[in-house]
Amino acid sequence: MRLRVGNNAVETLLQRYRNLSVLVVVVLAQLIYLGYQVRTNRDERLIRVWAVTAVAPMAGIVEGIRRNTIGFLEDYFILLDVREQNRKLKRDNDQLRMENVYYRNQLTTAEHARALTLFQAQSPSKTVAARVIGNSTVATAKAVFIDRGSTSAIEKGMAVVTPEGIVGKVIAVYPLVSQVLLVTDPVFKVGVESQEGHVHGVLSCGAGKCAVEEIQNEEKVDLREWFYTSGEDRVFPRGFPVGTAVSVQPGQGMKDVRLNLSGAPGGVGEVLVVLHGVHQEIPAAPVATEEAATMMTPPPAEKADQQTPAAKPQTQADKILEQYQKVGEAEGHVYGGLGSNMPNFNVKPGSVTKQAGATGPSGATGTSGATTVAAKAPAGATGTTTATSTTTSSTGTVLGARTGAKLPSDASATKPSAEATASRPVLPLGAPRRKKDTATQTPPRTDTTTANPNEPQL
């Protein structure tokens, strides 16, 4: 009876605290198992192996997905960033190029404006600067629009010039702009006058060429002679440069004088409108408008032996050539030269040298000198400080001359050394020869400043 009551009480207790009982059982079981592991210091490898074996493939799949998707996305975003960077760099590059072009234009404009300012200050005529803003819509008519109009006191018929030359005349005036007929227009006529002979004519441009008409054949016009405005057209004041004569030929009654315009009216950007012209005298030479370019002095001349280093004979042919060269030097023979005696090739070079040394040098000798000729600046370049200095070499070794032939007086001042002579390449017999320059009588090798070391010497 008591046992039944006890069993009922336990059952009731278990039923009442079933969940708690299960919790205690589960926790105790795990604690026992945990205590067992800690006490035995033994890892339950089997459970872990199962767990890892079950999870690892999933992790591998996830890793594969990550590698193929996340990696792709990462690469995509990286490439997207690179693409954006490229786009930005290209944009910056374009902007810098645009700025470069802008600054170049600004610089050119500033230089041109400076020239205009200088010209304005020098010219007695009252002028106003203007900028070409557009061309005429008619292709056959050579006209442009400038950004100055009646508000700038521009009037019809005013001359338009640049420091380099004439441009045209104003044919229409608007409040803010004006239209300028260029001198290259076929209907445009300008009275011109030559610089030296003061020959008067009429400039007329047609078919892309400008000519000075109305010049008698008896009048004297030199080639490259400057023409200036004569002031007779009542448009351009006297004394403005027009251009140079590039072709002067007698024609039927009138000379045919072709002119090269100095102003390039078709390509100007900034011009001067002559508000009040003042006639000037025709200058002896055109006013310089460009500063002379400063040129560096030429580099120091190198020595001849440095230019042609002696090469060692490499082949049998080189040795034979060297032997013949020595024989020729010893016997005073110049290969290829006219009138030179036939050398004796049977003689050994050593004995020949001794023999030659006993008799004294009798080889063909020449002189090497240089004269500096300062070319006179052209008349049309007054004010230009450019001066050209050309160095021309005088005669050196006169190849082909008779042994002991008398040399020109200026060429006999110095004698070339045997070393320098030996350094010159000697062409074999039968090789094509170049004709001697009769004008200067100077072989190119003698001048060390201008000679080409690789050029064969005759």
Next chain:
Amino acid sequence: MTHEAGMNEISDEIVAQGTRESWFDRFQVLGLIALTLVAIVGKFYLPRLIPSAQWLELPLLLTVYFGLMRGSQLAALLFGAFVGLAEDSLSPANLPIGMYGITKTLVGYFAASVGVSFDVERGFIRFVLALFFYVFHAFFYWIMRRALLAQMVPFDVQDTLVHGGLNALVAIPLFALLDRMKLSGS
């Protein structure tokens, strides 16, 4: 005749409904197991993918959710034990199997006990309970390591609270998602 036909229809419907519920129960169990495995694998793999996601305790949140929503202490403690032991099997070898098992068994049990007393449908309650069980889980685990394994590991209260808050924040949308899936079977 008509009455018999009507009775047959009703009985067929009841049978079909029972079959459907049974199928759903089975499906829910399978889904819960699959989701648990995903959570464990996620804890196994997510820190490698996102190092800053080490604080995320999806298995614990699942255990809490199951305990709260299921309302069965027995089922919840068993579920907690299952999840904990599964985690233990993937834990470092210097930690014996059973540490997480015991902890999560207690969490499941207490979650189910609390779920009966509170309106666990409310987000705020869920947030507080998730935070509480996270702290309890961390603290109890720390106690066990010190008491059973004699491992003097520090217990950072601030980090625990911060991570608990983050997990509680994650728990709100996660529980809402699980509500739609009806994985609790309640």
